[in-house]
């Protein structure tokens with residue numbers, strides 16, 4: 183009888199230890215998956231197709247070398263340009279393959295509070311996850327913005343430049359990016375310390 | 377594709393490829409030659425027209441986006457025989473040299489004055505970024521200030 187009780191206790195202890203270990207392994211795996219997703223997502227976010235319209239000053243940048251936008255184009259009060267030189271003066275709802283001018287719905291600059299230029303990838307993530315800088319958006323709203331907004335997703339179909347050469351795309355496909363954003367946010371949107 | 381829009385207050389209807397630049401439709405289909413082609417890349421401003429009151433470079437504007445909109449070209453700037461203040465000022469200051477770029481500048485200026493009735497030199501520098509090969513910028517600046525005066529006197 184005594185021997186059976188001891189055996190039962192050992193079995194129970196083993197079960198508890200093994201399941202504890204499983205939980206720990208699962209947590210580590212999730213953490214790794216989340217960090218991998220963060221890396222994938224940030225490869226896109228830090229790309230010039232996104233960065234050019236998140237400048238720290240009042241002028242957008244453009245091109246593969248991210249030069250200041252030609253003609254001294256200005257942000258204006260709402261990010262849509264100024265009186266007679268609005269974004270829509272040249273940019274329409276879709277890429278123009280005749281002129282080589284890029285376009286997407288509501289083409290405009292990100293607000294000043296969302297300036298990313300010059301920041302590290304963890305700083306950029308902090309800026310776009312912080313409701314004080316991201317326009318009061320919740321993580322769910324950020325996910326929707328990043329995975330559904332036509333202007334964000336334009337980065338994956340950037341058209342051709344003025345010289346007729348296709349613009350460089352981010353190094354990750356649209357599908358991988360969307361999946362990465364969802365995984366990262368579902369796992370608590372943790373920003374690694376770098 | 378059939379596209380309906382207003383051109384200088386008149387209803388027009390064209391049947392063209394939907395991605396044809398509005399500039400080509402205005403010049404070659406509707407035969408209005410005031411709006412000019414300079415670069416075809418939204419870089420020079422020679423093709424500037426107004427779409428629902430906003431300055432737009434028509435070489436980079438697919439005609440399908442004009443559907444239901446009101447387009448104004450240099451031919452529609454005056455009110456019959458009455459010159460628009462921008463035209464009057466351009467005459468007074470004898471702005472044009474060869475003249476090729478001028479319709480675009482005048483349309484951009486008219487759009488500017490609708491939003492900023494008394495533009496400063498800085499407003500002019502930031503908003504009027506068209507290109508003039510003849511270098512008439514100095515006279516243009518004077519004409520823009522004069523047009524603002526004329527427009528404010530009239531209103």
Ligand code: FES
Nearest residue numbers: 414415416421435
């Ligand atoms: S012809 Fe359209 S901007 Fe030059």
Ligand code: FES
Nearest residue numbers: 474475508509510
């Ligand atoms: S007057 Fe000749 S290009 Fe401007």
